[in-house]
Amino acid sequence: MSTNEKSGSGGLSSPGGASVPASRLVSSLAPPGEISPADIDRSCCVPLLALLGGAALWLVVGSVLGLLASIKFHAPDFLANCAWLTYGRLQPVADDALLYGFCLPAGLGVALWLLARLSQTPLRGAVVPIIAANLWHLGVFVGLMAILIGDTTGFAWLEFPRGGSVPIFFAYLLLALWAVMIFAGRRERGLYPSQWFLVAALFWFPWIYSTANLFLVAWPVRGVTQAVISWWFANNLLVVWTGLVGVGAAFYFLPKFTGRPLQSYYLALFGFGTFILFATWCGIPPGAPVPVWMPTLSATATVLFFVPLLVISLIGLRTVWGSVRSRWDNGPFCFIGSGMDFFCLSGLMLVAMACPKISPVTQFTWFGPAETQLRLYGFFAMTMFGAIYYLLPRAVGIEFPFPKLVRVHYWVSLLGITLLVVPLAIGGVLQGLKLQDPNVAFADTTKAMLPFLRVSTLGLTALLLGNLLFFVNVLGLTLRWKLALLKQFIAFVKSPLEPGSACASLRPDKEVGA
Amino acid sequence: MKNGFLVFLASFVVLGGSWCGFVLAPVLQLGGGKQTAILNSSDLYPVNRPGQANQGLQVYRANGCAACHTEQVQQSGVACDVVLTGAGKNPVAVTNLISSLKLNGLDKDLADALVDKITAAGGKAEIHIVATGPDIARGWGRRHSVAEDFLYDDPVQLGSLRIGPDLADVGTRQPDANWQLVHLYAPQSVVNDSAMPPFRYLFKVQKIGSAPSPDALVFPKGFGPPAGYEVLPTARAQELAAYLLSLHAEVPLHDAPFSQPLAASKP
Structure with a gap:
């Protein structure tokens, strides 16, 4: 077992962290004849723009709708x-716009890029993922509109009726197929921990989503x-799928940012195994009107x-140990570091809600939504x-237009999450204690x-602001990319006699820093 | 490398295990769900809701009522109440005996001992089983919700958050259709400080014609439409009210026993 080589999760363990432009570092390291990481990044460009651009839009739409819903606690008559x-x-x-609009396509985009990077294989046939990304966003649009006109299926986190669920299912299949094809074409047979997490997630969603739709919507049991299957589905999407993709991504980026290999390979294997073993059985609430073995088993898990x-x-802590200070100079590291903190915190809330002494207080209260919001x-x-x-920026080859907004986005989001989750969690416990007293x-x-609830409206406002900053940056980047394409096209049209120079400019080799 | 394949195979088995546990097993155990006998009775439970109430379930689903309301009564346990059914030949002694004792919320042994005492004093007493817990004490139902309650519902709307009260027994609590409709049209008119949004779009306000409509809502004083107008429920509002009136958690079952009130339990 070549443990030491494998323990670095990232394809490259650059000691300088993200301050060194990765593309430059690697193109110099890449042996002749190999595909450079910059080429791999570029091969994902248009599919990623299609997936992530739409995701950024849905994120803003979702937070506007969530804010509107929250205002109803100030005035029930509002928009009544x-x-x-x-x-x-x-x-x-609002919930589905966040989950299906943002989280899933963002997770798929990141998984595509990560698998391409880790497999050292460029994405081929980009037209299929581009079509799939648009099909996905179309499905989300149809699904959200259907809920608004009252055509929901009535199951939490599975509200989309057929018009929405069928397109997103097939869009997912296509994207996952392409991601798995990249994975299958990997150059190194051994697997990085990130690859286990990502491939398991790619494979698990079609399974749970088809099960839930077939058993609850197409031929309802x-x-x-119905309730058991719907809880199982919601848990496996919200806890397991997001956990696999999020932790898989963090296990790639944390070593990359800190320049330390993942600590360690076997601990990660143990973490992965126990995660899918236990997390997949959570979700049946204690006290549910079902045979008692189900909530008992679920609470145990x-x-x-x-x-x-x-x-x-532990893996996260040991990997970033000693590099915490460099975190504050690195926007992406801030986000992913906090993401891991919140993964642990929301996990602890989930565990607490299953404890027999605590669950009677927290059940049916805002503590549950607080946990879900913290997780998502x-x-x-x-x-x-x-x-x-x-x-x-690496995939498109263009910098974000407002790089300073990244840090602003981070702090605004952090404030928003705190103002959203802390009041809901504390209020939920108080609500539960009052509910327990007849x-x-x-x-x-x-x-x-x-x-x-009214304080949490402030949190949602801050989140909306943060999401807008993200959207502006992604939109700006997309516009810059389109402008560059247009310029190249014009240059190409204007200089038909010198095709060599125009073709060369189709691949702008602009270096991108972190 | 073999380990990639092993990891894949192990993941497949583990993920499939949870599918077998919480999809396949529940379908096998509950999928062929049948009616059960009501405790101490030959009647079967549940019966399908009336057609209008089943339509109402779809209105309930479409408007996302389950975002704020649960339909699951919780119960922490059972207790015994001792009920005097006859004073016997020496009523004064029996009355003196029981006036000094606690008769409600006992465990089985205490209740048995008490019945023995009362019998020894010449009286007659019965033990009644009652469900306990905050939800029961609030009057949200006589017993906890069980799988049978939802046998004919599609979709099953258990809910997970109590922004509003539990509705599993709302048909028993508020059996008046007019109350339900007025509450839907203007919640604050019947429940002070209600946080529920009004569902005015399920109603229409119209000028009173030659005679007031028999379906028009009857409002408490100080609420309701301006003079000369009346509020009529649409078909959807009536269906929703019918569904709410069909919600009961008051049938004793083998899984969720309690004793009927004295008058009802006598043959």
Whole structure:
């Protein structure tokens, strides 16, 4: 076993961290005849722009809708005459815009690029992932509109009816197929830990999504079996899929940023194994009206989920140990570092909610949504922001137009997450304690929650601002890229007699710093 | 390298294991769900909801009511109440005996001992089983929700967050259709400080014609439309109200036992 070579997760372990332009470093290191990482990055350019550009748009749409939904706690009468904008439709639309609009396509884009990098194989046949990315965003649009007109399936996190779920399913299949083809063509047979996580995630979503849609929507099973399958699905998407992609990405980027190999290969293998072993069984709430073995088994697995949580945080800590200070100078490192912190924190909340002493208090309260928001936004979206800020300029070959906004985005997001999650979690516990006391009138439990909900509106506002900064940067980058294409096209048209020079300019070899 | 294949195979088995556990096994165990007998009765439970109430479930789904309401009563345990059914020949002694004792919320042994005492004093007593827990004490149901309650629902709307109260037994709590409709149209008119948004789009306001419509909502004083107008529920509002009225958690089952009130339990 060549453990030491493999323990570096990144394709290259540059000691200088991200301050050295990776493309330059590697093209000098790459043996003659090999494909340089810069070429691999560029091969992903258009698919990544299609996936991530749409994702950035949905992120903004989702946070606007989430903010609108949250305002209803200040004034229940707000927008009450419009059936489309009632709370019960706005809230799922905001959640789905974040999950299906942003998290999944961002995760797929990052996974595509990571697999190409780790496999040292360029993406070929880019037209298929480009079509798939557009099909995905079309499916999300149809699905969100369907919820707004009242055509939801009624299952949490699976609200899209067929018009939305079928396109995104096939779009996912195409993207995953391309990613797996890159993986299959890898140059090194041995696997990096990131590759286990990413390939497992690619493979798991079609399984859970088709199961949920077939058993709940196409040929619905009877009675509470529906609820069990819907909980299983939601948990496997929100905890397992995001965990696999987010941790897989972090296990690539953390060694790259710190210049230290992943600590260590076997610990990562243990963490991966226990993660998929325990996390896949979480999600059935204690006290659910189902045969008692299901919540019991699920609670046991959730408590055991503490093991992979501990292992993964240990790996993260040991990998970044001693490099924490360099984190603050490196935008992507800030995002991914905080993402890992929030992964552990949201995991601890999940474990707490399964403990028999705590679960009667936290069940049916805002503590659950606080955990979900922390996981989706604090962990997954933050990790994806970091990855995208790192990889998109390299893939497109153009710098972000407002690199200073990256740091602003980080701090605004951090503030937003704190203001969103902390009040909801504390308020949720208070709400639960009041719900447990039958002498407290129910109206008082809701009233006691309102101040916390109103603070969380501030958090959502900050998140919207942060998301707008992200969107502006991605949009600016896309516009710059289109402008560059246009210029090249004009140059090409103007100089038909010198095709050599025009063709050369189609591949701008502009170096990109971190 | 062999280890790549091994990792893949192990992952496949592990992920598939969770599928077998929480998809296949529940389908096999519950998929052929049947009606069960009501405790101490030959009647079967549940019966399908009336057609209008089933339509109402779709209105409930479409408007995302489950974003704020659960339909699962929780129960922390059971307790015994001792109920005097006859004073016997020496009522004064029995009355004196029980006036000094706690009769509610006992465990089985204490309740048995108490019944023995009352019998010894010449009275007659029965033990009644009651469910306990905060939800039960709030009057949200007589027992915890069980799988049977949802046998005919599609989609099953258990909910996960209590921004509003639990609705599993709302048909027993508020059996008045007009109350339900008024609450949907203007929640704050019947529940002070309600955080529920009004569902005015499920109603239409119109001028009163030659005679007031029999379907028009009857509002509490100080609420309701301006004079000369009336509020009529649309078909969807009526279906939703019918669904809410069909929600009950008050049938004793083998899984979730409790004793019926005295009058009902006598043959």
